[in-house]
Amino acid sequence: MSDASHLTFDLAKPGVSRGHLVVPRGADCEALSLPVYCLNKGEGPRLLITGGCHGDELEGPIVARRLVEWLPEAQTCGRIIIVPVLNPPAVQAWSRNTPVDGLNLNRVFPGCADGSVTERIADAVSRLLLPMADTVFDLHSFGPTWDLPPASATHPIADPDLMAKTIRMAEAFKLPITLVWEHSDTPGMFDVLVQSQGKVFVCAELGGGTVSAKALAIYEAGVRNALIALGLVEGKAECLSFREQKYSQTLETLLSDELKSPARGIFEPRCSVLDEVEQGDLIGKLHPMESVSAGSIDVRAPTTSTVCAIRSGAHVDADEVVAFLARPLKL
Amino acid sequence: MSDASHLTFDLAKPGVSRGHLVVPRGADCEALSLPVYCLNKGEGPRLLITGGCHGDELEGPIVARRLVEWLPEAQTCGRIIIVPVLNPPAVQAWSRNTPVDGLNLNRVFPGCADGSVTERIADAVSRLLLPMADTVFDLHSFGPTWDLPPASATHPIADPDLMAKTIRMAEAFKLPITLVWEHSDTPGMFDVLVQSQGKVFVCAELGGGTVSAKALAIYEAGVRNALIALGLVEGKAECLSFREQKYSQTLETLLSDELKSPARGIFEPRCSVLDEVEQGDLIGKLHPMESVSAGSIDVRAPTTSTVCAIRSGAHVDADEVVAFLARPLKL
Numbered sequence: 001m002s003d004a005s006h007l008t009f010d011l012a013k014p015g016v017s018r019g020h021l022v023v024p025r026g027a028d029c030e031a032l033s034l035p036v037y038c039l040n041k042g043e044g045p046r047l048l049i050t051g052g053c054h055g056d057e058l059e060g061p062i063v064a065r066r067l068v069e070w071l072p073e074a075q076t077c078g079r080i081i082i083v084p085v086l087n088p089p090a091v092q093a094w095s096r097n098t099p100v101d102g103l104n105l106n107r108v109f110p111g112c113a114d115g116s117v118t119e120r121i122a123d124a125v126s127r128l129l130l131p132m133a134d135t136v137f138d139l140h141s142f143g144p145t146w147d148l149p150p151a152s153a154t155h156p157i158a159d160p161d162l163m164a165k166t167i168r169m170a171e172a173f174k175l176p177i178t179l180v181w182e183h184s185d186t187p188g189m190f191d192v193l194v195q196s197q198g199k200v201f202v203c204a205e206l207g208g209g210t211v212s213a214k215a216l217a218i219y220e221a222g223v224r225n226a227l228i229a230l231g232l233v234e235g236k237a238e239c240l241s242f243r244e245q246k247y248s249q250t251l252e253t254l255l256s257d258e259l260k261s262p263a264r265g266i267f268e269p270r271c272s273v274l275d276e277v278e279q280g281d282l283i284g285k286l287h288p289m290e291s292v293s294a295g296s297i298d299v300r301a302p303t304t305s306t307v308c309a310i311r312s313g314a315h316v317d318a319d320e321v322v323a324f325l326a327r328p329l330k331l
Numbered sequence: 332m333s334d335a336s337h338l339t340f341d342l343a344k345p346g347v348s349r350g351h352l353v354v355p356r357g358a359d360c361e362a363l364s365l366p367v368y369c370l371n372k373g374e375g376p377r378l379l380i381t382g383g384c385h386g387d388e389l390e391g392p393i394v395a396r397r398l399v400e401w402l403p404e405a406q407t408c409g410r411i412i413i414v415p416v417l418n419p420p421a422v423q424a425w426s427r428n429t430p431v432d433g434l435n436l437n438r439v440f441p442g443c444a445d446g447s448v449t450e451r452i453a454d455a456v457s458r459l460l461l462p463m464a465d466t467v468f469d470l471h472s473f474g475p476t477w478d479l480p481p482a483s484a485t486h487p488i489a490d491p492d493l494m495a496k497t498i499r500m501a502e503a504f505k506l507p508i509t510l511v512w513e514h515s516d517t518p519g520m521f522d523v524l525v526q527s528q529g530k531v532f533v534c535a536e537l538g539g540g541t542v543s544a545k546a547l548a549i550y551e552a553g554v555r556n557a558l559i560a561l562g563l564v565e566g567k568a569e570c571l572s573f574r575e576q577k578y579s580q581t582l583e584t585l586l587s588d589e590l591k592s593p594a595r596g597i598f599e600p601r602c603s604v605l606d607e608v609e610q611g612d613l614i615g616k617l618h619p620m621e622s623v624s625a626g627s628i629d630v631r632a633p634t635t636s637t638v639c640a641i642r643s644g645a646h647v648d649a650d651e652v653v654a655f656l657a658r659p660l661k662l
Contacts (some may be wrong), residue, residue: 018623034541035623052620058644062599065618065627085620091597094476094645144475144644145425147541209541210478211644213600213615266422268393269544285545287614289383289416292349313389313475313542315423328608 001140005113005124007036011081011132014040017070019031021083023124029089029117037068037082046076048133049223050125050303051083053105053140053190055090055098059206063219070254077292081129087120087121096143101227107188108291131137135169137226138190142208145314149242149273150204150218151177152226155186157195166195169330171250172229173222175273176242179205179308180252180329202226208309245274251326254310256270259323261316262297263291269310269323277301283323286311301325334527336444336455338367342412342463345371347403352414354455359431360420360448367460368413369401375409376561378621379464381456382414384436384471384521388428390537391470393548399411405564412460418452423528427474457524466500466531468557469521470550473539478604478646481549482508482536482571483557486517488526495662497526501533502581504553507573507605508639510536511583511660533557539640550572576605582657590654592647593628596620599611600641600654609634614654617643633654 009019017040022031049067050058064084071080085091086105093099103118111122130136142148152170157163170178185194194201206219218240225237239246261267265288271277281301288294299322308326316322340350347369350401351364360487380398382391390534391575395415402411434449444455461467473479483501488494519524525532537550547590556568570577592598596619602608612632619625630653639657647653 007553020623033621037623055646056644058597058646060621061597062618065597065599065620069627084618088621091620092646142399144540148544156380201621209475209644210539211600212478213569213603216599264394266392268547269542272544287393289366289392289396289422290364290419293352297510313387313540314425315386315389 005120005128007128011038012040014042018221021124021128023117023120026117026120030242032088032121034083034085034115035281039071039075039080039277041075041077044222045131045135045232046078046232047080047232048129048136049080049082049139050086050230051139052085052087052091053138054096054143055087055092056094056143057066057141058091058098059141059211059219061085062211062216063139063206063223066220067223075233076232077175078232079132079213080232081132083129086125086235087118090211105289106190107185109188109190109193130194130284132285133199135230136194137202137204137223139204139206141206142309144209145311146208146309147177147269147273147312148205148208148224148309150207150215151175151179152222153179153181153203153205154201155181155191156184161202161255162198166200167203167250169229172226172239173202173204174239174248175218175222175243176248178248178250179307179326182254184255209312222314250329251306251308252329253324257305257325258321259283259299259325260319261286261322262299263288263318265315267311267313267314267316269315269324271307271310273307273310275307277307278304336451336459338459343371344369345373348353352459353501354448354451357374357445357448357451363419363448363452364415365416365419369515370402370406370411372406372410373409376466376563377409377464378411378561378563379460379467380413381417381467382410382470383416383418383422383472384417384469385427386423387425387474388421388472388552390542390547391535392416392422393542393547394470394537394554397551398554407563407565409446409563410463411563412463414460417456420448428439437521438516438518439525441522451662461525464530466561467525468533468535468554470535470537472537473640475540476642477539477640478600478643479536479539479640480507480604481538481546481553482506482510482568483553484510484512484534484536485532486512486514486522493526493529496609497531497533498581500531500557500560502579503557504533504535505556505568505570505579506549506553507576507579509579509581510639510657511586517585540643581660582637582639583660584655588636588656589652590614590630592617592648592653593630594619594649596646598642598645598647598653600643602638602641604638606638608638609635614638630654
């Protein structure tokens with residue numbers, strides 16, 4: 001066995017093939033074998049679908065496994081490479097970051113062949129899989145302590161043509177929200193690397209909280225809609241209703257739309273995602289739990305906006321983000 | 332300051348008072364001060380409401396804090412002692428068990444004055460708070476990796492009179508489910524101690540997954556309904572609808588109703604809580620994620636039943652419980 005990262009099978013083989021992306025061992029852990037599915041139907045778009053970048057976002061791995069079941073029959077052209085779990089140690093630990101080195105896989109791209117295990121995973125993906133694709137769907141979610149409507153997202157991109165192309169691709173998911181998300185911490189993100197190569201990258205943020213059967217149906221329909229738009233699958237796009245709402249909207253959330261906790265304690269949501277709020281409306285309450293004299297503190301909307309994501313079910317520190325507001329995107 | 336556990340205020344004081352239950356320091360950590368609220372309106376039922384026994388179940392602490400806001404005006408008689416967070420180190424760590432000693436607070440009752448921190452908490456609660464109450468509502472939930480309808484629960488109790496009284500009290504919450512739950516691991520549970528003293532103990536299992544504003548309203552209404560039934564508060568019971576269902580049912584779940592994972596991997600729910608299923612119906616799929624040759628495995632219903640709770644959003648080991656089925660209670 002080679003000590004360099006490698007694939008155990010040939011991605012150029014026609015039809016359906018499966019094998020592993022081997023990430024070599026290092027001082028910190030043994031070699032990893034990431035299951036990879038490759039669906040080759042000749043000429044056409046070249047798509048890479050990844051899930052399980054963060055170990056506590058299991059919507060992506062489940063949707064990826066569901067695709068593997070029906071895509072071999074449905075796909076009409078092109079090549080689709082599916083990696084349900086990018087970060088097996090994190091998924092097994094149900095942990096956002098990799099337990100072995102504590103790193104966030106989505107902050108170490110393009111990785112490093114002789115780095116720690118998270119950097120070796122990023123390196124293997126960047127060198128062996130990414131060159132085989134023109135478009136990437138990376139399936140994330142907001143994790144167990146957030147509520148979020150199913151969304152397809154992108155960070156703002158400097159190149160206006162790639163930005164427009166990316167938003168069109170994201171909108172093709174027809175999920176409740178297409179989101180342009182200004183983010184303060186982008187170095188080392190997978191999308192930054194992919195976009196630097198002029199390729200389209202859509203980050204699906206498949207909800208948050210409990211992974212339910214109903215929610216999974218929405219997520220899977222979203223990815224199928226995007227596959228139809230790419231021309232890889234024939235069929236009619238479906239827009240499934242989410243909590244009685246059956247339409248899509250394109251929103252943007254800026255750094256100034258992050259509402260932060262005024263103190264350490266338990267955040268109680270007092271509104272729901274997709275609620276329209278006006279300046280001064282109650283978003284939630286922060287309950288300091290350590291003192292009987294410290295009263296609960298209101299968190300209020302600074303401007304008219306839509307509640308895009310809201311924290312729930314966790315003890316937060318002062319200045320942790322507890323909600324993202326958003327407004328219709330103006331291009 | 333005394334080295335023994337103590338209260339910083341007098342629970343017999345009329346009106347609303349607040350202070351701390353001090354759990355003394357030990358070799359493993361400093362002293363803890365648990366906020367305690369006491370609402371004294373003279374003669375009448377004596378109730379203890381506790382939350383935050385497990386640190387990743389924050390529905391209870393939030394509901395307890397909400398009660399503190401309106402109960403002082405609404406309460407007409409009796410005494411209500413409220414401890415929103417029984418286990419502050421676990422809540423701060425968002426961890427089921429106490430991080431310091433790894434113990435589950437709900438398995439160490441009645442505790443031990445010179446034990447590790449979890450045992451010292453249990454000891455302080457058992458000796459200083461429990462004697463002041465005839466009825467206990469302990470506010471739990473199923474945590475972030477489960478879906479469960481809001482429920483009031485009890486384990487089976489040997490004494491038939493106490494069992495009947497406990498079920499009546501649990502039904503008074505008017506939550507979607509009143510649940511009699513056969514459990515294999517009851518030694519050291521808070522309810523076992525309380526019931527051994529002939530007192531009524533209801534374990535509220537306030538849902539699972541994301542803590543949303545809508546769900547919190549249901550939970551709070553449930554506790555208010557029980558307070559009305561106890562005669563502590565005047566008013567009309569309210570039965571809020573949960574996912575379009577607006578009725579309560581009393582179910583039982585036996586050890587044989589625990590569906591276990593057939594292998595290690597990601598469990599995908601294929602049905603929803605409160606679904607009625609028949610023998611052979613698909614409950615979910617287990618996706619082994621480490622091998623490309625291992626196919627997904629169906630988990631099916633062994634008998635006609637109601638889906639009471641279902642696992643989601645987590646990587647499970649073989650033989651971990653992934654669903655609880657239930658059926659109408661026959662007394």
